[in-house]
Amino acid sequence: LLFSVVRFESVDEDGDGKVTFNELEHWHKARANTINDQKLRQLFAENDKNRDSALSIAEFVQVAVELGRQPISQTELIFRKIDLNGDGIITLEESQRTGDPIMSRIMEGVFEIADIDHDGLITLKELATIIENENKPKSKEVKNKENAQRLLALIDANSDERLVVSEVHAFANINSKVSEQHVKEAFGHLDQNRDGFITLDELSQFPDKMAELVHFKEAPAVNDN
Numbered sequence: 001l002l003f004s005v006v007r008f009e010s011v012d013e014d015g016d017g018k019v020t021f022n023e024l025e026h027w028h029k030a031r032a033n034t035i036n037d038q039k040l041r042q043l044f045a046e047n048d049k050n051r052d053s054a055l056s057i058a059e060f061v062q063v064a065v066e067l068g069r070q071p072i073s074q075t076e077l078i079f080r081k082i083d084l085n086g087d088g089i090i091t092l093e094e095s096q097r098t099g100d101p102i103m104s105r106i107m108e109g110v111f112e113i114a115d116i117d118h119d120g121l122i123t124l125k126e127l128a129t130i131i132e133n134e135n136k137p138k139s140k141e142v143k144n145k146e147n148a149q150r151l152l153a154l155i156d157a158n159s160d161e162r163l164v165v166s167e168v169h170a171f172a173n174i175n176s177k178v179s180e181q182h183v184k185e186a187f188g189h190l191d192q193n194r195d196g197f198i199t200l201d202e203l204s205q206f207p208d209k210m211a212e213l214v215h216f217k218e219a220p221a222v223n224d225n
Helices: 021-032 037-047 057-068 074-082 101-114 124-134 142-155 165-175 182-188 200-205 207-213
Strands: 087-090 121-122
Touching: 021 037, 021 101, 021 124, 037 057, 074 124, 101 121, 101 124, 101 142, 121 124, 142 165, 142 200, 142 207, 165 182, 165 207, 182 200, 200 207
Parallel strands: none
Antiparallel strands: 087 121
8 A cells, every 4th residue: 555645735834835854753753653754854955955954846746755655553543533624533422433332432532542642633653652562562451451441441331430330231242132130240349448339440350251241352453564
């Protein structure tokens, strides 16, 4: 897969008819991030023919061609699909306009993990970081926390960041028929302080038991290569 055509106007932030390195770098980090800063700076310098520290439309064309030769990762394809207005940033609102309620709740969990600076926005770099980390060895504690976050995002119907019996029962019956009594019994083992709720901390202790209860299975991992 190749990068789609880069529009000059999308990179020329101030609309002055020229692209500075800062503008190119800002656009590249948000939308592309296919080459490192050193190579990007070299590409800019090679095509700045008149050495005025800016690229005209004519000079920019070759830069766009070179960037267009860089392959698009699976991560970026996902990012582009969710980034509805194409501004290089995913908001929670955008992620919930996919038309798929299950996907929307999965994205809530993704935001909890991938929104590294907690600004309510996810850049391509932040999303790529979390996906890359999926392929790195993790401790059992980290795996349990991540699995618990996913389950909480999926099951927590009212988004209050805790689970009650009715939410667990409703989600369990999406995938299989599970009696309310069976859910109550299992819920009681997970609800360690017996307050009628299962929090993220409690769920992190035994995420596999909750996954088994609601018949939830992880989707196969997607390889970027």
